[in-house]
Amino acid sequence: MGRKVTLATCSLNQWALDFDGNLNRILKSIEVAKSHGAKYRLGPELEICGYGCADHFFESDTLLHSFQVLQQLLESPITQDIICDVGMPVMHHNVRYNCRVLFLNRKILLIRPKMTMANHGNYRELRWFSPWNQPRKVEEYFLPRMIQEVTSQETVPFGDCVLSTKDTCIGTEMCEELWQARSPHTEMGLDGVEIFTNSSASHHELCKADQRVNLIKSATSKVGGIYLYANQKGCDGDRVYYDGCSMVAVNGDIVAQGAQFSLDDVEVITATLDLEDVRSYRGEACQPHLELEPKPCHRVKVDFSLSTDNDLCLPTHQPLDWCFHSPEEEISLGPACWLWDYLRRSGMAGFLLPLSGGVDSSSTACIVYSMCSLVCKAVKDDNNQVLQDVRRVVGDDSYLPQDPRELCGRVFTTYYMGSKNSSEETCSRARDLAQQIGSNHMNANIDMAVNGILGVFSAVTGKLPQFRAHGGSQRENLALQNVQARVRMVLAYLFAQLSQWARGKPGGLLVLGSANVDESLTGYFTKYDCSSADINPIGGISKTALKRFLLYCVEHFQLTALRGILSAPPTAELEPLTDGQVSQTDEADMGMTYSELSVIGKLRKITKCGPFSMFCKLIYMWKDSLSTTQVAQKVKHFFRMYSVNRHKMTTVTPAYHAESYSPDDNRFDLRPFLYNTRWTWQFRCIDNQLSQMQEEN
Template sequence: MDEVKAACQATSEIAVSDGYLRIAAATPKIRVGDVAGNAAAILECVDAAVRAGARVLALPELCLTGYTCGDLFHDRALLRAAESALSGLLEDTSDTPLLFTVGLPVAHRENVYNCVAACCAGRLLGLTVKRHLPNYGEFYEQRWFAPAPMNGAGFIPFAGQDPVPLMGGIVYTCSDPGLEDVRIGVEVCEDLWVPNPPSVDMALSGGATVILNASASSEVLGKSAYRRSLVSGQSARLYCAYAYANAGEGESTTDLVFSGENLIAENGSIVASTSLFSREMAVADVDLEKLTAERRRSNTWRAGEWCMGHLQTIDFSFAETGEDAPAAGESIADAPNQPAVLPAEDTELLLNSALDVLRPAPRTPFVPADPTQRAASCEEILDLQAAGLKTRLAHTGTHSAVIGLSGGLDSTLALLVTVRAFDMLGLPRTGVHAVSMPGFGTTGRTKSNAERLAEQLGVDFRTIAIGGAVRAHFADIGHDPSVTDVTYENAQARERTQVLMDLSNELGGFVIGTGDLSELALGWATYNADHMSMYGVNAGVPKTLVRHLVSHAADSLGGETAAILRDILDTPVSPELLPPTGDGEIAQCTEELVGPYELHDFFLFHMMRYGFAPGKIYRMACRAFAEPGVDGAPAYEPATILFWLRTFYRRFFAQQFKRSCLPDGPKVGSVSVSPRGDWRMPSDASAALWLEEIDSLTA
């Protein structure tokens, strides 16, 4: 991996970050009431997080005193010790570029509040007060604490620092250059378990991309699974990263046990977690660019009337020190001898490059890695495709479907889907007409597989050779048949489409399209030929997924059908438009011409799904493809990735005109190029900006 990283960095003129923020959640080993000892344990967690490269650390609720202090929370000695210990922690971390939380009780006037202090580089940023105090079952928090005042308690001096906000809704926003997506909200334990958590306001009104939860959630049978669902669900609803730090060893076990389970979720997925009772630290790189992209593409992501709106925004810099911190009401820029922000050249130290993340992107983002999940997804996708076609067949009253069956992957999948749709409708499979149209490049292997598959599936099969018609067409337009150029190839593709269209008229049916999502993205289709149909069942399925769908069908069907499907899977992907080799093998291999589909599908997913720039996609790919895949797929050198990335962008922009007039077809995943749905792009958009960025990556 070090060699790949060096090679990738050698193609860039400057150090870069790709928007990955490393966050951590940890549980210090405490003793109830031992404030000084707990402060030392907290400092150990801070040091461990810094060593792990984290920039944000969540710690548990009331960890400075212990959550289980009971009536001791009203003791002035404990309250004063907590404030003094926090002051010491701030002093000890004055040169530490880490935002971390500390849970402690805070007394103000007649109330004691359950608070979380946000600290960074020696500065106390604010005191978030717990809003929802549980007083049921084993919880008695209303006995000791007051809930967060609706409009906050104002700014109060605390821990030897100038006044900071004491309230229930605070969002900490980073003012360092390039870190505008670093916006951190804090809520406390039960706040997450209520119908409308404070984090909703923090994300919608305050723009928080990261939520830290300081928790003391006792452990009972089955609670861990529910807790994980809450954390992952909230991160999905808010398009955010959610770090949950739970109390653990050292809390009183008089009546309860605390497991110290720490969780980090990103947009619905748990990306890091610790085992119960392990005292481990959860660490993960969360992609702030991805989270922001999700919010931008969702037009329902808007602050509405349901938002409370009682928020305070506090700016901070990872460069600040406590002794130079600005006073209340004073901007960071006005503070004496205090740089407002880190120098721009230092910000790459705070957000990570895709080359440095702990969790590299999967090689095949369209395909689930887990075999059980993959099989279930394949079955669901086949049902989605078939259901779309079933509805179209029923609507038109059509009992006949025509498919050009080449013996390749895409037409095989289209046939499997069409048969499934006919079965759903209770129509005889003989209404499915599979047509082999051998041309100048057709091999015996593919033609034989097409015929045998049709026989096994019980559909009508016929052969209509196109050689004579194409030669006559060459004569009509004056083309020399010995010149195997684009005219030579496309004339065959268009003749096949004419045969299918006219045959569908003859049979009272319609033509099923076979082209897949990857081909449509690259424009690897002949305009008004295989590009056109009456319903494209594969339009939402990328090539890497097509393989798994056909493989899943082979596993499900078994027998001779499975053997045929597996031979089709082993056949090189080819349009078979050029004459075979001397020994009758396929001469034209698609992936040698346009590039590996595994790479193109990776590029396509991250460009369309999240709007990532070419440079970030390149670095993500360098990391993802540094080693061979578990299925034996090859590794790719950075130079190879860069070459095909440029090909992808060049073709994607140049071929939009084909996508602007695609036939109908079902969307089955999160990416689609339908001009009526997910992708609206002018056909004459310039690719110069994107190609320039790619060219800037070359050595």
């Protein structure tokens, strides 16, 4: 009997309800795994139907088509002589479960339902699935007739069980279960399970990868064992991006690592490992704790070996250091991959971006340029799928993208929409950046459109509003700013629909938004202005992080035009200039800095602070720069702005999720949009505490 096993895990760019595409990618991954000598192949969570089916999980069609795909997998010669571990929804006793289905040579070995649901943040699994809350219990599952005809099986084991081969024992963990205090791998390891598998649909957040790596290293360092981690990748059909990072670990060390950001639809990671290393590790480190559990794992036996008799000379994988991306690299790569998936699957011909010459829109432009760089690199690396997709996007079957700047000119249109309130500096900054990235750039003045709308209003009411600088009221001043902002949105969509037509080219363009997460927190944008778009790659990223990202782009992409953009104060340029210079700035309008907003946003969402709790924390966090009275004023001002403008989040552009304090309405952040904006009780508590502190001093 051999001792070395070759195992495969993978990251697949699956798409919700794309059963044809999902089937082909699964088969491709199995084929690659077998070519590398693997006897076990693990795929990501719900890979057959796609993880992001949401309320489509309620439809019987989704269950039916998943079983139809499983039938084709069972019948395919590609799946022979390798244990295949695939994910799909299964209904058992009229209850819907998120399951792993393990099969070998046209026989289903077991079905393992997920036991802990992800039901926070971006996830609502308890809406669609029930957890299997019967540890160590296994029941009979009656297979659908279409599967019985292939497998000649009437029932198969369903429940919390493990697979026992001739040479080892394999146990399943699913995504959220790894993150729980009582993860299944601990008890499985104590009961002698040597190989743990985890099928995930884990989304990208800035700096989240190290959490996954540390959890997996910790899992195998505690009880020993081999850990296979598979993850979904790409845009499944929603705002999140699944970032791959498939890996293999053994006894606390990572021995194989997949890419975190990649345009490859199928990525297979294989590793050859020595089972005796697990046994030796446990013999020294875990022996006193290895004992028979009161309720041992139910073992499903299979007459199959993962090892061979002549494997002594087979080299094994050695520990490696995980290569983590910096946050700036993650901003460059994650949203770029997300944009590429959205573009190639939407059937559109490219993107249009209102480019103002500020940090936010410039960051969005740089992300598109990063996408073009990734596409050119993938084509250079012989990624045929990317080549086919980019040719379809540009409408040229002979096109070979080689230069990101040239590709940018084909798929990216930038548009500076100036007015009499715009400065020449912002216009030139936008033009210089567009020149350096190669976008198809246009300039237009919106004054004629704004004056036309105001003329209609004046004809109906007999009144013409004035800016505050010209003697108008606050109400007039705000309305005049909003008119300009909304005109830009209308023009952006007009040009997105017709600019390709005007150039004699087919297709339309997707409009990109560029409002950052901090502006969404306070509602510092006009409802239905040019922040209203089709998708927004920076909507979950803070202003502070975007500035660091632009510094990275200066060095990495040699985009020197960004230096001037970074040195300029953020401004909406919607109020009249003073002596030709900008007098309006974002931070003055908001009454707080962007760095202050990031702190407040994290306290509000992550630490779950209301006004009083936030005040109590900030008086110590900001004691070196603000007095307690000033802190109280900042907290009150934020909550007033937040509650007054919360309704804007109900219509905000779908944005790439990147920050854990995103205020994205009804998906990540479940808060109301109608408030008592005076916060009478809460603010009175702050005032009372402030008075007490002043008396004590």
